[in-house]
Amino acid sequence: MLHRASTLAIVAVLVGTAACSTKKKVLPPAPPPAVSSTGTTTTAPSSTGSGDTAVATTNLPGSVADFKSTSGSDTVLFGYDSYEVDDTAKAILGKQAEWLARYPNVRVTVEGHTDERGTREYNLALGDRRSSAAKNFLAAQGVDAGRIATISYGKERPVADGTDESAYAQNRRAVTVIVSGAR
């Protein structure tokens, strides 16, 4: 499954481990915060920070890295206490759906996350709302719902650890994680 992807595409390993880490017990190092603060698309950050990955190499078609670069991002963001899929998110999810249509054996889990400005149990439920909203959009674009699992992490797995609005905005997200079928 993931092992083949990591041996076939060195680049995919660096970025792919961040995406697939939910299947492993050891979590990856935190990616650096996204540069954009306006809530527009942020590309999936490279976890090692080496600057020459995306430019110098070509992602193997059907790989995790290919999924991310083709879709623009594996992550869509949400407003405070919201699970509405806005236009920016629709554009990203639309591209994810197209990619998933090209690789029908790929199965994904959509993770729902919240910022920490909510109580623990409510945020587990809100994360579920976000993952469900993203899943439902993908399914409406033609992706078989049976290929899409969902999981909520509530506020437990932030990507940004600050207590300012820019950090909170990055944490309110749904992440599409490939769990099997990628090259």
Next chain:
Amino acid sequence: MRTLPLLLALLIAAPAAAVIRVDINSGTAQPLPVAVPAFATASAVATEAGTTAALGQQVAGVIAADLASSGLFRPLDPAAFTTTVAPADVTAPQFAAWRTIAAQALITGNVTANPDGGITVGCYAYDVFSAEELARQGFVTTAANWRRAAHKCADLVYSRLTGETGYFDSRIVYVSETGPKTRRIKRLAVMDQDGAGHRFLTNGQTLVLTPRFAPNQQTLTYMSFANNRPRIWVYTIGSGRQEAVGDFPNMSFAPRFSPDGGTLVFSMSQNGTTDIYKLDIASRRLARLTNGPGINTAPSYSPDGSKIVFESDRSGGQQIYTMNADGSGQTRISFGEGRAGTPVWSPRGDLIAFTRLGGGKFRIGVIRPDGGGERLLTNAFQDEGPTWSPNGRVILFFRTAAGRGGKVDLHSVDLSGANERQIKTPLDASDPAWSPLLP
């Protein structure tokens, strides 16, 4: 350790009308000065937990710390004592020596080794100025259980002087946290309410949240992400056995036991809607208590088991509701500015503690079950997740400091809003739950 029951000896005397009294609602303003000298022993006998003389010192120390932690008592510095307690003094104290240092109450007693290797701790309380005995009780237990005898003595003193039941012989379960926020490691941990006997229950490999005691305190219910399947589990403290509850396809979380221990109430999410369910443990019968829309979670039983308080965002934002235990009669009880969540019914039944969200802060508050009398008890950046002491007088919660990588730790506050203090833990801490009084 805790597996042997604590036996009470039959030395309970009917108290005379207590001359001194502690007002539990305002006693923190002027804590009562008390003296807790080392407990006496007829002769220093070795036990599995040290000599009876050493235990006499330690028992007094635990009692003094318990009483001080309530904010209602001010144990005097032993360096100021002008006498020590000999065995004969235990039943006939030298009151003059205690009057000179202005102690108003004297807590004294003795530790005796029993033939079976256990100990008897005699606990006596006196009004120093009137020279009257306020209470006496003996506690028979294993030597290793000496702390519980000390806590029971502190509870006896507390209850005689305040008129309320105590809370010192109890435990706290919580989530121990460490590491950067983006890669937090969480473990279940349990400790005595004074922090002693701290023990980790899980190893941090799996994300675990919101542990709560069963009424018999032999098991906990909690939520775990084991195998990437977030759902509720039950943990047996003695054996360490962990068992997933049910085989539900969807995320289950926010579990609590009913007061009789026979039911688990919890939330389950399905395609964006979260509802409250209850599971009869013996029959495994599942009943749905709410039916959308929106998020319904954080259920907590009333102490008589007839009602459940919970939070719901059906009105547009998180608010607190009560319902009958069968799901009927769902009624909103929180109103006003901001939102309200994490409600927990007091063991006394008179109040519900909750988290008030608004104005950029999370604050701990209490409210009557009819929705009146809301009072906020804390005022910091992010206080949440309250739990009640067994006597419904102290609220424990967790506090997150503002700023990058802000610390998270346990704090408690008296119901009057006074005596806010930190409960020390080895690492960061969240999601505390207080046990009932141990029998």
